[in-house]
Amino acid sequence: MNAADPGAGVGGAQVRVALDAMGGDHAPEAAVAGAREAVARWPDLEVRLVGASAVLERLLGGTPAGDRGRLPVLDAPDRVEMSESPVEAVRRKRANSVSLAVASVARGESQAVVSAGHTGAAVAAATLGLRLLPGVRRAGIAVVLPTRTGSCVMLDVGANIACKPEHLAQYASMGLALSRRVMGVPSPRAGILNIGEEQGKGTPLVQEADRLVREQGLPYAGYVEGRDIYEGKTDVVVCEGFVGNVVLKASEGLAETVQALLKENLLRTPLRRLGALLSKGAFREFRRRVDYAETGGALLMGVDGICVVAHGRSSPQAFASALGYARRCVLGAVNRAIVDGLASLAPASGTTAEGTSA
């Protein structure tokens, strides 16, 4: 594993990512275009396109020869449709694109897998095809959300809907590894999502998780409330999968509704339309800032291999960003950091390397 600074060039070292080229609303076209964009941008990156090889080869026509060498194709005759039950489909169609992309990681041929297909299918394929990292009890899905001051890692957002306190405590440790190694926060702090900041608030689950995290000596800011997420109170927010999923989707819905309502109001009179035109750059910058986090995709944490789940509606640019995010996770050696972090916690209470290794 390579523990170099995330994003720094690694001089010839190849980062090999397997891309589920058939997953996503605009696949395979957007997937192939995104992969081309990504290899052109990062000379250390190889993207293995997994899917219907004849289609993929055709779409790759016209790629500059220098880049084409870093875009091998791996044939996968099946694909998981959005309408299928993901776990069943992954089990039944053995040669589906996401499972074969995961298998490429399991064989050590690739270090990461990216899919914009059904989240459930990607999670099922990865948990079936890759083992859990040593010490990890349950995988969790982490997203990066924009905040007033930067960004924040939140997990779990749907892999583990009924958590035990130990799971939440491990998520804190995993989230801190992601924040430090990939987001580049030198001394991140975690918080547990709750309905109030005071001790004694909340369910037995969060109270017990709070006790565990304190005992383990993780860099911890205590409970955070819903509003603290976007205000950037902590770098990592930990919650049960049910809660995280609902908060994430409600946030997406609210952000879209806000934009739609504002647009409606801005188009209502000629004067306002002119005003909106003059200040167009502000809206563009704003959207880029808010989208920034999303485009990276979600990271399935805790499995032995990097697994990035991109948005179903991914455009070529979004695919390129998701590939770039996977690359940063590989270069940042986030999984090594998770294993080391958990190992240093294992002996039970007291101080740990987690708080000081940054």
Next chain:
Amino acid sequence: MNAADPGAGVGGAQVRVALDAMGGDHAPEAAVAGAREAVARWPDLEVRLVGASAVLERLLGGTPAGDRGRLPVLDAPDRVEMSESPVEAVRRKRANSVSLAVASVARGESQAVVSAGHTGAAVAAATLGLRLLPGVRRAGIAVVLPTRTGSCVMLDVGANIACKPEHLAQYASMGLALSRRVMGVPSPRAGILNIGEEQGKGTPLVQEADRLVREQGLPYAGYVEGRDIYEGKTDVVVCEGFVGNVVLKASEGLAETVQALLKENLLRTPLRRLGALLSKGAFREFRRRVDYAETGGALLMGVDGICVVAHGRSSPQAFASALGYARRCVLGAVNRAIVDGLASLAPASGTTAEGTSA
């Protein structure tokens, strides 16, 4: 009880609301100013100001004589401070303003209570001082959220952090009563918040609640996901208090962050500043639309009396809106609708009046 159309004048009938005049960041000044605004606006409204009488009498100086008669003062020597443990403070300080305002409802002197103080204190005072409505198992806090198409009632947002399926099913019934009788939706539908729309998704709690609601024949649209809340898929969204509280606060935080980031971007260049100036009206309308719901405050549902919890930062206008909301709940006879709705469900499965009484 008066079942007239909410908002319609009731010809001389007095709506009597007890206002915790000491609760809120800007109390008592903003509370008194809001009460003056409210009685001037609604001639059928009487607002009983509960708090330090000498202070309140002074603040009422200069009120037009016609309105002054509808602003009686009730002395409450104590108040609950934001820093106190609300339940303890309510128990210890017997003559605190929110408890005495609730007591005025319990005596039948007022029909509703409004407080912008500590939410926990208001909920504690109301659940201690008012009985549950016949048939109600647990009180719940309902908020009205803006959606793309109008608004949506969500409950519980924090009164009941560990729900049983029966509680969620009752919340659906209560939320429908609020939507129909106060929000004026002729045929509202409820949904249960979950992490997916398909049957079999989610925790045992939501699955069992889903079964109950279907069995009771409530107007029901099935599961809704986080993003459906703001898209207005259903008129009522039901969830456990922990989840609802986190979603509500995350939404508030996100909305504020979005506005702050956009403003920052709009002020960055002179051209953008000009653009923003020209389209100022759009932002104002947008904010009014988004604030609309909030200003009404949250409604503690299930107790025998209307109890509106306003935002801690309430301005005079927000106090007036909260008083107006309490008035609409009284005129809409929402509690009578809850009792009737639950009674009609009681005989067990089959059809109910709930779906057809509108």
